Amino acid sequence: xxxxxxxxxGPQHPVLPEPIHLDLVLEDETVIDVVxxxxxxHRGLETLxxxxxxxxxxxxxxxxxxICSFIHGMTYCQGVEQIMDLEIPARAHYLRTIWSExxxxxxxxxxxxxxxxxxxxxxLFMNSWRLREFVLDVLEETTGGRVIQxxxxxxxxxxxxxDEKLAAMAGDLKSFETELSDLSEVFLHDDSLKSRLVGxxxxxxxxxxxxxxxxxxxxxxxxxxxxxxxxxxAYRELRFEPATESAGDCYARCAVRIxxxxxxxxxxxxxxxxxxxxxxxxxxxxxxxxEYFSRSEQPRGELVHYLKGNGTKHLVRSRIxxxxxxxxxxxxxxxxxxxxxxxxxxxxxxxxxxxxxER
Amino acid sequence: MKIEEQPTTVIAVAxxxxxxxxxxxxxxxxxxxNATQVGDEFEINYSFEKDYRFENxxxxxxxxxxxxSISGMYWGAFVYENEMHDLFGIAVKGMNIDFxxxxxxxxxxxxxxxxxxxxxxxxxxx
Numbered sequence: 001x002x003x004x005x006x007x008x009x010g011p012q013h014p015v016l017p018e019p020i021h022l023d024l025v026l027e028d029e030t031v032i033d034v035v036x037x038x039x040x041x042h043r044g045l046e047t048l049x050x051x052x053x054x055x056x057x058x059x060x061x062x063x064x065x066x067i068c069s070f071i072h073g074m075t076y077c078q079g080v081e082q083i084m085d086l087e088i089p090a091r092a093h094y095l096r097t098i099w100s101e102x103x104x105x106x107x108x109x110x111x112x113x114x115x116x117x118x119x120x121x122x123x124l125f126m127n128s129w130r131l132r133e134f135v136l137d138v139l140e141e142t143t144g145g146r147v148i149q150x151x152x153x154x155x156x157x158x159x160x161x162x163d164e165k166l167a168a169m170a171g172d173l174k175s176f177e178t179e180l181s182d183l184s185e186v187f188l189h190d191d192s193l194k195s196r197l198v199g200x201x202x203x204x205x206x207x208x209x210x211x212x213x214x215x216x217x218x219x220x221x222x223x224x225x226x227x228x229x230x231x232x233x234a235y236r237e238l239r240f241e242p243a244t245e246s247a248g249d250c251y252a253r254c255a256v257r258i259x260x261x262x263x264x265x266x267x268x269x270x271x272x273x274x275x276x277x278x279x280x281x282x283x284x285x286x287x288x289x290x291e292y293f294s295r296s297e298q299p300r301g302e303l304v305h306y307l308k309g310n311g312t313k314h315l316v317r318s319r320i321x322x323x324x325x326x327x328x329x330x331x332x333x334x335x336x337x338x339x340x341x342x343x344x345x346x347x348x349x350x351x352x353x354x355x356x357x358e359r
Numbered sequence: 360m361k362i363e364e365q366p367t368t369v370i371a372v373a374x375x376x377x378x379x380x381x382x383x384x385x386x387x388x389x390x391x392x393n394a395t396q397v398g399d400e401f402e403i404n405y406s407f408e409k410d411y412r413f414e415n416x417x418x419x420x421x422x423x424x425x426x427x428s429i430s431g432m433y434w435g436a437f438v439y440e441n442e443m444h445d446l447f448g449i450a451v452k453g454m455n456i457d458f459x460x461x462x463x464x465x466x467x468x469x470x471x472x473x474x475x476x477x478x479x480x481x482x483x484x485x
Contacts, residue, residue, distance in 0.1 A: 035456070039445070039463030044470055082362065211435040212389045230411055232362045293365055293406060293413065304391050306404065321391040325442075329435030358463075 002027040007340065011040050015118040015344040018354035022347070026340060034335045036328055042358045049315040054080055054288055055154055057318065061305070064320055065356040066147050067110060068298045070103045070139075072305075072320070072356075073152040078232060079294025079307040080154045080315075084286065090234070090276040092156035097234040098169075098271050099139070099149060100296075101264040106135040107299035108257045108264075111351045112187065115254065118348045119196050127183055134176050138169060156281025163275075170272045173265050180265075184258045197251035201334040201346035204248055213330040214323040215301020216256040217350050221248035227297035238270045250349040257351075260299075287311050298323055300351050322356040367404070367415040375405075376427055378416055382407045383432045387414070392429075392439035394447045396422075396472060401449060405429070422472075423450075430455040438462075446471040 005026050011019030019040040025033040048060050061076035062069040074096050081088060113128035136146045142161050143149040151159050161169075187193060203213065208221035218225055219242055226242035228235040243259035245252035288309030296303050301323030308317040327350045334346055370378055387407035395402045397419075403426065405416040418426060428451050430436040440451040441462035448469035 037458070037462065037464075039461075039465065042463050042465060044465075047471060078362075087360065209388055210433070212433065230363055293415070295363075295413070302390070304406070306391075306393055306395075308395060316397070317395040319393040319395070321393065325438055326391070326435065328438050 004032070009343060009347075011037075013344070015114075015348055016352075016354075017114070018352070020347075020352060020354050022335070022343075024335070024340065024343065029340045031335050031338050031340060031343065034332045036332060038325075038328070038354070038357060040358070041354065045359045046318045046320060049318040051314075053313045054309065054315050055284070055313075057315065058153060059150070061318070061320070062148055062150065062152075064322070064359045065353055067107045067353060068103050068300070068303075068356070069147060070099050070143075070149045070152065071296055071298050071303065073149070074100060074233070075294050075296040075303055075305045076307070076318070077152050077154045078296070079292045079305045080288050080309075082292040082294060083288040083290040083307060083309055084154075084284070086155060086282065086284070088156045088282055089279045091160070091278045092280045093234040094271050094275050095157050095159075095161060095280065096152065097238070098161070098268055099143065099151060100233065101268045101271070102135055102139055104264045104299045105261060106132055106139065107351075108261050109135065111257060111299075111348075112183070112254075115345075115348050116187075116193075118344050119193065121193065124183075124186055131176070131179055131183060134172070138172075141165070142169075153281065155284050156279070158281075160280050166272045166275060170269055173268065177262070177265055180261055184261075187254060187258055194251065196342075196345055197254060197349075198247075198249060200250045200342050201338055201349055202247070202249045203330055203334045205246070207333050208248065208330060211329040211333060212326045213301075214326050215298065215351075216253050216260070217301065217323075217327050217330055219244045220253035220256045222246040225302070227295050227302050230295065232296060234271055234274075235267075237274060238267055240267055250345055253349045287313055288315065300324060300353055300356070301327065320356075320359045322353065322359065324350070324353045324357040327352075328357075363411070363413055365413050365415060367417050369417045369419060372418055372420060372424065372426055375416070375418060376429070376432075379405065379429045379432055382414075382416075385409065389429075389433040389436060392436065392443065394443045394449055394471075396447065401447065403443070403449070422448075425450040425452050427451075428453040428455070445469070448472050 007024045009022040011021045021037040023035040062073035064072045109132035113125045116124035140146045143151040205222040289311035291308040294305040304321040306319040387409040390406040403418040437456040443449045445463040
């Protein structure tokens, strides 16, 4: 029987933009067990609800993550609006949906670049991030911010997008989609990439469901859970189906994200087409008194903001459950039995956002 | 308009395992667990979902009460249980992976229990 050794992975590692630590228990080159550790950059943002009025805390919520900041802000605002029984204008719902989908495009392209980089495919990394610039430019033009948008507020949104600009955005998506198709061809059909991804880090459908996997990790294993189906924002009026794959390996998770890129483009087009006229915000009356689990679909999966108010200007509790935290048990499972050389790719395949997790 | 109904059932600690087992057998997935300090007590919420049906169990316990782990039924619960322990100091008995307070490494022990705000800048002092 081979001798067991423990190899530390992280918290600093070339494929990790942020710190997470894994103790890998190895027999020869095979990982037989994994013990994760987090908490290197825990910021305690949730306790700031005691110091920020509920209308101000949206700025904190947005800064939970530097990639899906808009969706954090929107999910927080949506939760407060649900507690206050506030009906926001339809146009605000549609604008939130558009910015959410641009955030998803930006996040998935960022991940594709990092994923390619982890496998030593520098050219693919650069092309993914070149395409991502198009998305960031749109976010900057429409909100003023490339990463932190600051366009969501309790009661609606701060900025409108003119009909001319919306039409231009929809038009620009044509060339973007063409370039994305070329990029997808490489990710999905290149032999060297497939040899690193197919059959690697497999998570069965049963394990994904039982372990509470979220987002592309769950959908890559055939679990068709997508919170957009609950109909928040304008999703109840738009057509789409969750992208799923059945293999549960790194390739499947990559394929799900690529299909979601095209799905996001379609959702943006639908939202532009159906964009209602009217106001973009309503005036607030009173203070939040009650609680709500505000849920949304982040690029990495299900996001939950639990909010509890007591009728004062400060909330009693904000608890942010991010998808990366709930994907940690799934990561442990998919690493068991893999080769040591595959660990970096498998870790990246869940698209870990440690900044989110360490909110 | 409510996006979804979110029924919450308050239960006693003694009934936790039995009720969670019902969710498990009913095919629900564990969405999250969280703690909230309310005065001298803690509220602990266990959220489950099946086919977009979202339900919660809630414990309301005195601060020093030990709660049983549900990681025997939901293996992934260890992340939430260790987090509750490390941030709030809630004792959880029988976790499948117990980090003994080292899952989230914080400078202040149990920072979410009676949080204090130190080192605040001028904008917070307004």
